[in-house]
Amino acid sequence: MTEEKNIERETNEVIKAEEPAKFVDSEAESTPEELPEEVKKKLEKAKTEKTPVKGKRKKRGEKKVSSGKAYIKATYNNTIVSLADMNGNTVSWASAGMAGFKGAKKSTPYAASIVTRIAVEKAKEYGLKEVMVFVKGVGTGRESAVRALNANGLIVTQIKDVTSMPHNGCRPKKPRRV
Secondary structure, three states: OHHHHHHHHHHHHHHHHHOOOOOOOHHHHOOOOOOOHHHHHHHHHHHHOOOOOOOOOOOOOOOOOOEEEEEEEEOOOOEEEEEEEOOOOEEEEEEOOOOOOOHHHHHOHHHHHHHHHHHHHHHHOOOOOEEEEEEEOOOOOHHHHHHHHHHOOOEEEEEEEOOOOOOOOOOOOOOOOO
């Protein structure tokens, strides 16, 4: 009797293993992880501290942007991510300082991924789905920011390094005598 039950269990497990893989909707799968609590608090605090505008602003029509450009500037001291439409008009942006990082932590890969997540959340309100990525700088957050763009639901179509390179421009400083 127990042998029959074991055989049934084994066959059921095999059948379960052989079931075809179910494809999940890409939007449902790409829901980003929640931001850390301290970053959430700092963003909420920054929203409430905004000063009121003196004159009334005109409300523009809601922009709907399906494809655009992502500019990542990763320096030794900071990481800035800005998302724009195809004309170059900025849709959203975020920096490590804006996310609440200070000092040496601003240029870390973790800060770059958090910053990218913040910028993507803002840009999704405008319907941004796919981006061409332009990376500038030599900071440690370069690669993690590009990975975070993909992980947060944007389709990366192209990655280009636009870091400026000097071609014998300025004369270097004279060496220090110590």
